[in-house]
Amino acid sequence: MAKHMQDQILAAVRGVLIxxxxxxxxxxxxxxxxxxxxxxxxxxxxxxxxETVELLSNGRNxxxxxxxxxxxxxxxxxxxxxxxxxxxxxxxxxxxxxxxGPSLTHVxxxxxxxxxxxxxxxxxxxxxNQIVYRLRSVWLCRxxxxxxxxxxxxxxxx
Numbered sequence: 001m002a003k004h005m006q007d008q009i010l011a012a013v014r015g016v017l018i019x020x021x022x023x024x025x026x027x028x029x030x031x032x033x034x035x036x037x038x039x040x041x042x043x044x045x046x047x048x049x050x051e052t053v054e055l056l057s058n059g060r061n062x063x064x065x066x067x068x069x070x071x072x073x074x075x076x077x078x079x080x081x082x083x084x085x086x087x088x089x090x091x092x093x094x095x096x097x098x099x100x101g102p103s104l105t106h107v108x109x110x111x112x113x114x115x116x117x118x119x120x121x122x123x124x125x126x127x128x129n130q131i132v133y134r135l136r137s138v139w140l141c142r143x144x145x146x147x148x149x150x151x152x153x154x155x156x157x158x
Contacts, residue, residue, distance in 0.1 A: 001151070002151040002152065003151065004150050004151060005068070005070075005110065005143060005145060005150055005151065005152075005153060006048055006051065006070055006150075008110055008151075009070060009072070009107065009110050009111060009141050009143070010030050010031075010046055010048060010072065011030070012105070012106045012107045012109075012110055013046055013072065013074070013099070013107055013115070014028050014029075014030055014046055015106060016098055016099060016105045016106065016107055017044055017046075017074075017095065017098055017099075019098075020094065020097070020098035022042075022044070022091060022094040022095065022098065023042050023087070023090060023091055023094065024041075024042045024043050024044045024076075024091060027040055027041070027042065027043035027044065028043070028044045028045075028046070029043070029044075029045055029046070030045075030046045030047075031045070031046065031047050031048065032045060035132070036077050036132065038079035038131070038132060039079075041077050041078050041079045041132060042076070042077060042078045042079075042087060042088075042091050043077045044074055044075065044076060044077070044091070044095065045074070045075040045077060046072060046073070046074050046075075047072065047073045047074075047075065048070075048072060049070070049071035049072055049073055049138070050070075050071050051068055051069065051070040051071070052068070052069045053066050053067070053068050053069075054066065054067045054068075054069075055147070056144070059146060059147075063146045063147060063148065063149075064146070064147040065144060065145075065146060065147070065154060066144065066145050066146070066147055067142065067143075067144055068142070068143050068144070068145060069140060069141075069142050070140075070141040070142075070143070071118070071138060071139065071140055071141070072138075072139050072141060073136055073137065073138050073139070074095055074136075074137050074139065075134050075135070075136050075137075076088045076091040076092050076095065076134070076135040076136075076137070077132050077133070077134055078091070078132070078133050078135075079131070079132060079133075084133040085122070085133070088122070088133055088134075088135035089135065091135070092120060092135050092137060095137065096117060096137075099115050099117075099139070100114065100115070100116075100117065107141075110141075110143060110153060111141045111142060111143050112143065112144070112153075113142045115139050115140070115141050116139065116140045116142075117137060117138075117139055118138045118139060118140050119137070119138050120135060120136060120137040120138070121135075121136050121138075122134070122135050122136075123135075123136055
């Protein structure tokens with residue numbers, strides 16, 4: 001059985017980022033509760049955000065069509081060192097190139113209007129002995145489903 005579209009999108013973003021060969025390599029995870037060890041940075045962490053739902057039409061056979069606006073965050077994590085800002089910025093640039101480059105990806109199949117960067121924000125994250133610099137980016141994933149069918153995208157926009 002297919003997963004909810006949110007989980008499909010998160011997994012697709014992860015796959016694209018690993019395949020892109022960023023400086024994070026395969027250190028790309030979806031929503032961990034444990035801190036990323038400084039030794040495992042640079043790394044990318046993908047986090048689900050808010051989703052809003054808007055009805056577009058009554059659809060076919062009384063099944064309404066929904067437009068869903070799903071926000072995700074991708075955190076660029078680097079260990080504290082002399083060039084943490086430059087390294088995090090390079091990782092963000094590579095992330096943007098992977099998700100919004102000229103080539104279509106599996107994410108584009110799920111998100112027909114293409115995933116879109118909304119903004120970014122640096123955060124200094126020091127917890128105990130571990131210091132990690134985080135550059136947080138927020139992305140919008142707009143997709144269409146039929147009401148009551150959150151596992152399958154509508155194949156074409158209304």
